[in-house]
Amino acid sequence: MDYSESMAYLRKEKETVEMDYSLEKVWTAIQKVLKSLEWNIKEIDDAEHHVNAKTRAAFMSWGSTLLIDALSVGKNTTRVSVVAETPVTTITSIVDFGRTRQRIDLFFTELAKQLTI
Numbered sequence: 001m002d003y004s005e006s007m008a009y010l011r012k013e014k015e016t017v018e019m020d021y022s023l024e025k026v027w028t029a030i031q032k033v034l035k036s037l038e039w040n041i042k043e044i045d046d047a048e049h050h051v052n053a054k055t056r057a058a059f060m061s062w063g064s065t066l067l068i069d070a071l072s073v074g075k076n077t078t079r080v081s082v083v084a085e086t087p088v089t090t091i092t093s094i095v096d097f098g099r100t101r102q103r104i105d106l107f108f109t110e111l112a113k114q115l116t117i
Helices: 023-036 099-115
Strands: 007-019 040-045 050-054 065-074 077-089
Touching: 007 099, 023 040, 023 050, 023 065, 023 077, 023 099, 065 099, 077 099
Parallel strands: none
Antiparallel strands: 007 077, 040 050, 050 065, 065 077
């Protein structure tokens, strides 16, 4: 059995938050968050305010791919959407304990800190 056959599915979580900050401030903070968390930026599009990042793997857990999008919805309001996908096998699903959701929560917690600096 090869790797692709052993994959059961992708665990997918999504969160969208509106913030009372300008798009420019949020976009700058997002990049600082990814750097401080030491997550690998695989792709970044400054014009579309889109990032594809990869978290580190943890013990008995694969890393997650995060797709982050920022969108201005007003002069000082920005909507940030994060979709996290984590490959899960029958073995790792037993010990995942919600790490995909935790990674999204960690991202937004760090983003809030960066925005208040």
